[in-house]
Amino acid sequence: MDFPEELKYTEEHEWVLVEDDIATVGITDFAQDQLGDVVFVELPEVGxxxxxxxxxxxxxxVKAVSDVYAPVSGEVVEINEDLPDEPETLNNSPYDAGWMVKIKLSDPSAIDELMDVATYQEFVEKD
Incomplete structure (x- = not known):
């Protein structure tokens, strides 16, 4: 299983990459593996x-319907427009082409509340 070191993680299995005040969010490799073949994705609207x-x-x-939770607060400034037509991208490339949304952070310090890679790996090993 892949857990990129530069990302932050949530207990709900979302990942976050912060560049300036924009957080790119997706689901982790662990999450997509647990879900199985993804067949549908619903995203919020820009704004x-x-x-x-x-x-x-x-x-x-094919196994379940799962909510995706915002790891940070802010405004959605971009969505991955390809995902609704190609939901399997979440399985094939959860950290690259499978990103879901970009959020302009309302509080950049909120990132400090998220797990680093070592903490997340320990968390999923307990799961």
Whole structure:
């Protein structure tokens, strides 16, 4: 399983990459592996406000329907427009082509609340 070191992680299995005040968000390799083949993705609209810990999207697989939670608060400034037509991208490339949304952070320090790679790896090993 792949866990890039430069990312931050949540207990709900989302990853976050912060560049300046923009957080790119997706689901982890662990999450997509647990879900199985992803067949549907629902994303928010550009301009929507999201709150940390609140649902911002849905991922449906052959096994389950799962909510996706915002790891940070802010405004959605971009969505991955390819995902609704190519949901399997979440399985094939969860950290690259499978990113879901970009959020302009309302509080950049909130990133410090998220797990680093070592903490996340310990977390999933307990799961």
């Amino acid at each position: 929507d406000s999201v709150e940390a810990g609140e649902t911002f999207g849905v991922v449906e697989s």
